[in-house]
Amino acid sequence: xxxxxxxxxxLEQINAEIFTLTYGSIVRQLIADFxxxxxxxxxxxxxxxxxxxxxxxxxxxxxKQGRCSSFREAAEVVARQALPMFLNVSAAVTNxxxxxxxxxxxxxxxxxxxxxxxxxxxxxxxxxxLLPGVxxxxxxxxxxEVDCRFVQDMLKGADCYELRLRLKEHKDEQYPxxxxx
Amino acid sequence: xxxxxxxxxxxxxxxxxxxxxxxPKSVRQGxxxxxxxxxxxxxxxxxxxxxxxxxxxxxLSKPPLGTPRKIGQGCKWHAFTxxxxxxxxxESPSGIKVVLNTSPDVGDLRDVMSYIYDEIFVxxxxxxxxxTRGTPFKIEQFNNALNGFLRSKGLxxxx
Numbered sequence: 001x002x003x004x005x006x007x008x009x010x011l012e013q014i015n016a017e018i019f020t021l022t023y024g025s026i027v028r029q030l031i032a033d034f035x036x037x038x039x040x041x042x043x044x045x046x047x048x049x050x051x052x053x054x055x056x057x058x059x060x061x062x063x064k065q066g067r068c069s070s071f072r073e074a075a076e077v078v079a080r081q082a083l084p085m086f087l088n089v090s091a092a093v094t095n096x097x098x099x100x101x102x103x104x105x106x107x108x109x110x111x112x113x114x115x116x117x118x119x120x121x122x123x124x125x126x127x128x129x130l131l132p133g134v135x136x137x138x139x140x141x142x143x144x145e146v147d148c149r150f151v152q153d154m155l156k157g158a159d160c161y162e163l164r165l166r167l168k169e170h171k172d173e174q175y176p177x178x179x180x181x
Numbered sequence: 182x183x184x185x186x187x188x189x190x191x192x193x194x195x196x197x198x199x200x201x202x203x204x205p206k207s208v209r210q211g212x213x214x215x216x217x218x219x220x221x222x223x224x225x226x227x228x229x230x231x232x233x234x235x236x237x238x239x240x241l242s243k244p245p246l247g248t249p250r251k252i253g254q255g256c257k258w259h260a261f262t263x264x265x266x267x268x269x270x271x272e273s274p275s276g277i278k279v280v281l282n283t284s285p286d287v288g289d290l291r292d293v294m295s296y297i298y299d300e301i302f303v304x305x306x307x308x309x310x311x312x313t314r315g316t317p318f319k320i321e322q323f324n325n326a327l328n329g330f331l332r333s334k335g336l337x338x339x340x
Binding site: 053054056057058060061062064065066067068141142143173175176177 | 192193194220223224227273274275276277295298299300302303307308314
């Protein structure tokens with residue numbers, strides 16, 4: 001390997017339409033299996049969580065991101081590096097709360113929900129609920145417990161997608177073995 | 182230049198992977214069993230990281246030794262050398278710790294360690310759909326990629 005900084009490994013690319021259509025068929029199948037929309041929302045979030053806990057290692061490897069010194073920095077990294085890297089969308093971080101534990105991630109487009117129209121009887125379905133789950137899973141692996149949910153959804157008539165991210169706890173490292181072992 | 186052995190731990194202290202190439206002193210003479218050996222290793226890194234953060238001469242606020250740390254807080258140590266071996270360490274922000282013991286003459290292996298994490302661990306272990314996170318793994322492709330990479334770096338020469 002030549003000396004000097006290593007080139008950043010390339011991320012594999014996938015066709016955006018295939019991604020959107022695959023996600024759409026997953027949601028469709030979940031609705032058919034569960035029928036209760038709240039349950040579908042929960043399942044989507046859980047699937048997102050499982051994705052997030054694995055995705056974080058890949059993100060750390062590909063972006064060579066070191067440790068974030070605060071929740072504010074972590075939110076910026078998610079919006080400015082992680083979302084563009086994996087979904088090719090850019091997000092803005094806005095609406096910080098007074099104590100710095102809550103913020104909004106605003107996305108102008110969402111590849112998960114391209115070509116989607118939500119009929120009236122599915123108004124309580126959170127179609128893109130996978131995404132908050134991914135963010136929650138990823139941040140939990142770096143010891144930040146967060147609560148993430150959509151507050152504005154373009155499928156329901158709003159003009160952008162807004163995710164509200166709230167820090168519940170920034171945990172310390174704990175020694176996993178008991179001292180007397 | 183020789184590699185002796187390698188450990189990969191996760192945040193919970195579970196040793197996800199242990200591989201040895203050359204270990205003349207048997208585990209029984211050291212810690213007793215492999216599990217104890219791994220626990221000792223984990224305890225060592227835990228204490229060393231706390232110690233390094235507390236002793237940092239450039240750190241403006243000095244937390245006393247023993248206060249709970251956030252992961253990655255404070256300075257990071259990456260290797261220590263003795264007259265018979267050198268131990269290299271890499272901790273990712275997600276808690277994955279990669280440890281490599283080599284002969285003392287190898288130089289700075291930080292690039293090698295981050296390559297092992299980025300391209301071998303993430304590619305073959307994290308992305309493996311059959312692998313459950315937090316459990317020890319035995320993945321053929323990971324071993325092959327690791328051996329191939331270390332060989333290409335000249336780190337697996339016979340003694």
